Amino acid sequence: MIRGKKVILRPLEESDLDFCQVLYNDEHIRDMVVGWDFPSSKKNQKIWFESLIKDKRNIRFIVETKKRERLGLTGLWNIDWHNRSSLTAIKLLVTKKTAGKGYGRDAIMVMNAFSFFNVGLHKLWCEILDYNIPSLKAYTERSGWKIEGKLRKHIFKNGSYHNLYFIGCLKEDFLSVPDSNEYIPSSIPEGMRRILRKIDPE
Numbered sequence: 001m002i003r004g005k006k007v008i009l010r011p012l013e014e015s016d017l018d019f020c021q022v023l024y025n026d027e028h029i030r031d032m033v034v035g036w037d038f039p040s041s042k043k044n045q046k047i048w049f050e051s052l053i054k055d056k057r058n059i060r061f062i063v064e065t066k067k068r069e070r071l072g073l074t075g076l077w078n079i080d081w082h083n084r085s086s087l088t089a090i091k092l093l094v095t096k097k098t099a100g101k102g103y104g105r106d107a108i109m110v111m112n113a114f115s116f117f118n119v120g121l122h123k124l125w126c127e128i129l130d131y132n133i134p135s136l137k138a139y140t141e142r143s144g145w146k147i148e149g150k151l152r153k154h155i156f157k158n159g160s161y162h163n164l165y166f167i168g169c170l171k172e173d174f175l176s177v178p179d180s181n182e183y184i185p186s187s188i189p190e191g192m193r194r195i196l197r198k199i200d201p202e
């Protein structure tokens with residue numbers, strides 16, 4: 001279990017598959033994300049879940065509030081162990097109760113810290129549709145991510161083409177975020193944290 005300030009990331013359990021089905025079918029999420037590779041039938045979900053257990057290139061976490069209410073899913077997709085990079089994404093059920101409360105940003109910061117300090121990655125990247133303002137804000141304005149490129153009119157959704165941003169985050173980008181220190185694993189001593197945050201760790 002990985003703790004943030006507002007959320008907890010915990011491993012996906014078989015008992016979460018119905019919840020994942022709700023996420024998969026959520027219209028708002030479907031509108032906001034580029035694609036979704038989650039299988040839709042129950043049988044396929046089970047096969048997918050079992051394949052994840054042995055898969056060293058894919059990690060999924062359930063995002064929960066501190067009160068253990070499920071909010072959504074995040075993780076690492078297709079980890080590239082040679083280049084030490086990975087695609088990441090996040091899908092939270094946005095309700096009146098949860099939207100804009102900082103859960104998304106917190107989960108992104110926790111994933112950053114986990115990826116750089118526990119998994120040992122060098123870079124994370126993600127694809128964002130140009131109209132996905134909450135996501136662009138959460139990643140690029142609040143969590144150290146940078147826009148690295150734009151593919152023009154690249155994704156066809158709801159009857160028209162949309163621009164697609166490629167965004168990325170290096171370990172040093174994450175460390176430049178003012179409160180990144182609060183996300184670095186507590187096993188790293190304070191002196192080392194100060195050094196990490198002052199120099200380019202790469």
Ligand SMILES: CC(C)(COP(=O)(O)OP(=O)(O)OC[C@H]1O[C@@H](n2cnc3c(N)ncnc32)[C@H](O)[C@@H]1OP(=O)(O)O)[C@@H](O)C(=O)NCCC(=O)NCCS
Nearest residue numbers: 032089090091092099100101102103104105134135137138
């Ligand atoms: C993107 C997502 C993770 C953001 O989660 P969230 O918990 O609502 O966002 P946060 O509360 O952490 O807010 C992050 C920033 O976005 C802003 N924001 C959130 N919702 C917003 C909205 N509807 N319109 C404008 N800004 C918004 C917040 O104000 C905050 O900025 P601030 O700190 O400057 O105030 C969540 O909306 C989501 O999962 N959406 C559906 C799937 C998706 O788009 N995934 C991303 C692509 S992989």
